[in-house]
Amino acid sequence: MSRDVAVIVPTLRRPESLARALASLQAQAGVADRLAEIVVVDNDPSGSAQATVGAAAGPVPCRYVHAPVPGVATARNAGLAATDAPLIAFLDDDEAASSGWLKALLAARATTGADVVFGPIQGRVPDGAAWLRPYLEHFFGREGPSEDRLVEEPFGCGNSLMVRATALPGPAPFDVGADHAGGEDDALFAALKARGGRFGWAADAWVEEFAPAHRATLAYALTRAFAYGQGPSQTAWRRKDPLGVLKWMLVGGAQVVVFGLAAGWAFLTRDPRRAWRLDRAVRGLGKVLWMPGLEPAFYGQAEMKRLARAGF
Template sequence: MPFVSVIVPTLRRPESLERALRSLFSQTAPIASIVVVDNDPQATARDTATRLTAESPCPLIYRHEPHPGVATARNAGLQETDAPLIAFLDDDEAASPQWLAALLTALDRTNADVVFGPISGRVPADTGWATSYLEAFFGRAGPSTTQRIDKPWGCGNSLMVRATALPGPAPFDASADQSGGEDDALFAALGARGGTFGWAADAWVEEFAPPHRATMRYALSRAFAYGQGPSQTAAKARDWPAVAKWMIVGAVQTALWGLAAIAATVIAHPSRAELMDKAARGLGKIFWMKGFEPHFYGTRELARLDRLSPSAA
């Protein structure tokens, strides 16, 4: 039986973390260990992990990583297990009972280094006209069948062969702690080494966007950051012609989709959110430089949560 550890990084989401962990307790495939990485300096996930330890069908390991940062948290989780297969589940996700079994089946069928699964986005009921867009934004759609795929997805809902996909003691780049994109860099390097990616069509999870993220402002900021990716990747490779190409592509996309978004907004067309998203991604290709990078994790996210806390009033 494959030796799989599931790593769950978490930051001040005790209720969401409990939902994620209970979904792992119900898996039909065996798990060697579950590693909870508490990325809050105040160790707010400790009580939840401790309380649920007795209910876990496998060792539930708690790791406190007080330095806030998404890449640092993932690296800390890897330090707590020597499993040859590593699955990642985000603390705002809940896995279906067949989730891990489907990932393992896909890994066997595709012989890939990393396999990803689909995500069903869930947002609060008060998101109004943007609900459909936000559900799709926080979700993930892919092929209807399990197969090899050309491009990787994000780390949440994934299974990786440690020896090939996660080289070294700290494979995630800590320079991405605040902005994210540590998984993009990891998978880009894997692809450059000839690594392969797979899709597990039945490995479903639900992702529950918290209220402070289930907004157009947040989604468009993320879309802008996603748009920065191609330009930043080319810049890191010092491929300046490619940088120029992506910036030109971005300028065209910004102009085209921006005008379309304005027109759709005036008439309240249902597609206006998707058009805004495309325009934001184009803008990101233009403004890819340092200083324009939005920060979604680490100390910035802690500051947001502090502002949202009732005790901060």
């Protein structure tokens, strides 16, 4: 079989994490006849990842692409422009793939016939506070069915395999309007679903996601939880469904009250699950405060500012 798969790895000032991700890709087993290249998209204006990519020796060619305008959608589009592979896998620079990762994704795609296949993620938080670590590892992880199958709803772009012709139409399928707040994959997958596209799950396509120290905090996780909570209300608004917006706002208000009270009591009693309860309350708040202009920023310049504060 021809080498028909490229793995795209967007990166922004994470040299050690990127080196770990690339080493895991060079160690992929059972796909020597399929994996054509690894495309690393450096989203740092200074091009800081070039040396790391140059040192990533292995059997798979590793291509360096510089996308100097920071932004998650811009980086993904630049990676796509650099390869003509018909199958595209995405691995984030804070992830490390298991040796059978790509083989499992390819097998699930062949079994399900899905346009996009996702795999599970094990969150790793080596620098998180001990009481917070179980919550953060769950937060940065991803769970799904125990077997390969079609699924109704998509997951995030990290740890995925996509059929380019059906899932990634046009030269720049990711909306650069989502460069800083994220959600570029949400819009892409919503459009695919509307076209009749199918999503699949690869139960054995494991990756580990290592949360860097500046993200391994309750404040960062709750900010992300707020943004996730905004999703249903924003989707209803984009569909011009005011009753849907009202429904989600009412659901969110109930979550704020119920889980907010539960979280307050949990913190007073030092309940081990207090972070989970606060997470649910904050997601509810996101459903209420979904309006344009209130979206938190996580990528591009916002991430560069976080890295600068962390000394990177």
